[in-house]
Amino acid sequence: MSDFHAFDQGGVTYLFFSRSAKLYQISPLAARLVREFFPAQPEATLPASGSAPPDTLSPGETELYVELLYLFHRELALPLPAPHQQDDSPGENSYQTFSIYLAQTCNMACCYCWNRGGTFGKPGRVMGWNTARRATQLIVSLVERSTAEKIFINFYGGEPLLDFQVLQQITRELLKHEARLGKNFHLTLDTNGTLLEGHAAQYLARYFTQVGVSLDGSQRIHDLQRPGKYGEETWQRIVNNIRSFPNPKLLGIRATLTTFSDSYLETFLHLTTLGVGRIQLEYCHEPGYHQNPIYEKLIVPPQRQLSELHEFVDYYVDYIASYKSTRDIPFVSNLLDSINRIKRANRFTRPCGAGTNTLAINSQGEVFPCIAFVERADFAMGQTGQGSLSLHQTLQGFEVDRQPPCHACWLRYDCAGGCYATHYDMTGNARQPHPEYCQNMRGRAEVYFYALTRMLDRCPWHLER
Numbered sequence: 039m040s041d042f043h044a045f046d047q048g049g050v051t052y053l054f055f056s057r058s059a060k061l062y063q064i065s066p067l068a069a070r071l072v073r074e075f076f077p078a079q080p081e082a083t084l085p086a087s088g089s090a091p092p093d094t095l096s097p098g099e100t101e102l103y104v105e106l107l108y109l110f111h112r113e114l115a116l117p118l119p120a121p122h123q124q125d126d127s128p129g130e131n132s133y134q135t136f137s138i139y140l141a142q143t144c145n146m147a148c149c150y151c152w153n154r155g156g157t158f159g160k161p162g163r164v165m166g167w168n169t170a171r172r173a174t175q176l177i178v179s180l181v182e183r184s185t186a187e188k189i190f191i192n193f194y195g196g197e198p199l200l201d202f203q204v205l206q207q208i209t210r211e212l213l214k215h216e217a218r219l220g221k222n223f224h225l226t227l228d229t230n231g232t233l234l235e236g237h238a239a240q241y242l243a244r245y246f247t248q249v250g251v252s253l254d255g256s257q258r259i260h261d262l263q264r265p266g267k268y269g270e271e272t273w274q275r276i277v278n279n280i281r282s283f284p285n286p287k288l289l290g291i292r293a294t295l296t297t298f299s300d301s302y303l304e305t306f307l308h309l310t311t312l313g314v315g316r317i318q319l320e321y322c323h324e325p326g327y328h329q330n331p332i333y334e335k336l337i338v339p340p341q342r343q344l345s346e347l348h349e350f351v352d353y354y355v356d357y358i359a360s361y362k363s364t365r366d367i368p369f370v371s372n373l374l375d376s377i378n379r380i381k382r383a384n385r386f387t388r389p390c391g392a393g394t395n396t397l398a399i400n401s402q403g404e405v406f407p408c409i410a411f412v413e414r415a416d417f418a419m420g421q422t423g424q425g426s427l428s429l430h431q432t433l434q435g436f437e438v439d440r441q442p443p444c445h446a447c448w449l450r451y452d453c454a455g456g457c458y459a460t461h462y463d464m465t466g467n468a469r470q471p472h473p474e475y476c477q478n479m480r481g482r483a484e485v486y487f488y489a490l491t492r493m494l495d496r497c498p499w500h501l502e503r
Contacts, residue, residue: 040078041114043448044069047488048348054487055113056448059383061487062109071103076110078448087111119385119451121437132391134186136177137398137409140165140198140205146230146272148252148264150296150322150336156196156401158413164201165401172422173399174211180397181219192226194398194409199233202241209245226250228292230264231276234283243284250290250318251280255305262298280312290316290371296336302346303353310368318372323478340474344481351489359496367500376486377493378501379452386454388436393419393429407433410459417462432468433458441469443476453479 041056044064051069053062064072075092076084085107091100143162144155155162165173181189191212193205209225216223224247231251234242242249254260257273266272283289291314293305300308302319309317321343322336338346350373358367390396393407400412403422407429411417419427438444438455447453456471456479464472493501 040446040448042076042078042110044072044078045484045487047484048352048492050488050491052484052487052491054448056451057116057118057385058113059380059385059451060113061380061491063491067099068102068106071099071106075103076106084110084114118439119387121439122386122388130183130185131180132186132395133180133184133397134188134391135190135192135396136180137192137194137396138165138170138173138198138208139195139398139400139409139412140193140208141196141200142401143200144196144230145200145232145267146197146264147267147269148230150263150294150333153196153412156194160413162196163401165204165403167204167207169401169403169422170204170208171211172403174208176399176405176422177212178215178219181215181221184221186395187221188224189221190224190226192228192409194228197230197233198227199229199238202233202238206241213245224248228252230272231279232266232272234276234279239279239283243288246288248290249283249288250292251276252294253277253280253291253309253312254293254295255300255308259299259305263294263296277312280314286313287315289314290318292318292320294320294322295338296322297338298336299338301349302343303350306350306354306368306370314368316369316371319370320372340478340481343478344485347482347485348488351485351492355489355492355496358493358500361497373486373489374501376482377490380483380486380490381494381501385451387438387451389438389454389456389458392458393427393433397427408459410457411462414459414462417468430468436469444471447476447480449480449483452483 043054043056045052051064051066053064053072054060087107091103095103139156141164142156142158143164144151146155177191198205212223225245226248227242227246228250229252231253234249234251252264253273253276254263260273261271264272280289280291291309291312293309295302295305299305305319306317321338354370361367390408392411396408397419398406398409398412399422400406405419405422405427406412406414406417407419417430417433419429436455438450441455444450444455455469456475458468460475461471462468464475
């Protein structure tokens with residue numbers, strides 16, 4: 039079991055302890071001593087507390103060695119995080135997030151679309167009102183017994199605005215129950231932005247709390263990666279819709295980066311010109327076509343990803359530090375979410391609540407643990423309006439310390455085992471991560487640790503946003 043990790047980032051050496059989630063910046067001499075005398079291996083191999091230092095060390099090295107030995111024994115004596123416990127009383131549940139695959143069809147033909155426009159290679163379809171009514175009834179019945187106060191309803195696809203009339207019907211039905219249930223419904227939508235206009239835009243601006251729009255940076259890159267269904271250019275139409283949206287504060291932009299894309303930083307700079315406050319940049323990593331050589335060519339090599347992330351962090355921190363307020367600074371949501379999670383020293387023993395905190399419903403009313411498992415027949419939990427839901431056994435009882443190879447990883451309480459659906463697509467086993475996945479997660483974590491220390495030094499107020 040590896041409970042610590044030393045690494046270099048930005049010319050500085052860091053030492054991270056898994057059990058406490060504490061991060062130390064250490065001197066070059068301390069880094070040399072750690073690598074020579076404290077290699078990452080089971081704690082039983084550490085020198086005993088109070089044991090004599092190696093006689094090859096100088097007086098200054100000996101003093102530092104004793105301090106390090108004390109630090110290691112103190113950190114590694116901490117108990118492991120307690121396993122996750124479901125605190126629901128009988129009859130209660132923890133469901134908080136519901137995703138509705140409203141339209142499993144799309145009016146675009148994006149080169150990297152992980153679910154093939156929501157169709158998963160099947161004939162396209164949209165949700166009819168009879169199915170939507172059953173889905174709404176299921177959500178309401180679960181929310182009635184949920185311990186969560188905030189309930190998130192996400193409309194997904196494909197392109198959900200192709201089924202806008204049913205979206206309105208579901209929204210009205212859910213909001214009708216909000217006061218009776220004593221819950222706050224937060225309605226969100228993921229859209230390609232081509233239909234974000236007219237009455238649809240007005241409606242979303244009035245009733246929704248967040249609208250995510252996909253736009254891949256510059257016009258050249260976007261139109262290459264995200265053409266319309268018949269090859270037409272879409273960038274200008276989407277940008278026009280973003281700029282005319284009635285409530286810009288609700289909007290966020292999500293860009294997907296492929297091997298054809300501009301760098302992470304260049305893409306960010308393109309998107310900041312649109313006046314949107316929330317930006318999410320993700321490398322093309324969806325595993326749905328992991329065995330497809332064409333799709334594989336779109337995935338940015340891990341080393342390039344890490345290099346671009348590092349470049350972006352340096353720019354972003356310097357950029358923010360020149361401001362006295364974050365009001366007009368674009369918020370890079372996924373990056374700062376990861377950094378803040380590290381700052382809070384959160385420790386997790388299971389990755390997510392797929393099937394216990396989240397549910398996804400496809401356009402035919404079939405229920406799945408989350409959006410990434412939709413149309414994976416083995417993980418179907420049941421049908422709306424037809425009895426109880428059943429969670430696949432591989433998604434039950436997961437604990438990272440009992441799961442090889444996770445129990446030997448220093449990042450295990452942050453990653454917590456990773457995404458079940460990604461593992462299933464990459465290895466065929468929801469509990470078995472692919473080595474490339476783990477390597478990429480650890481590499482990113484090192485950049486996030488570096489980013490955290492830079493922000494704490496230059497602009498700590500931005501982390502409070």
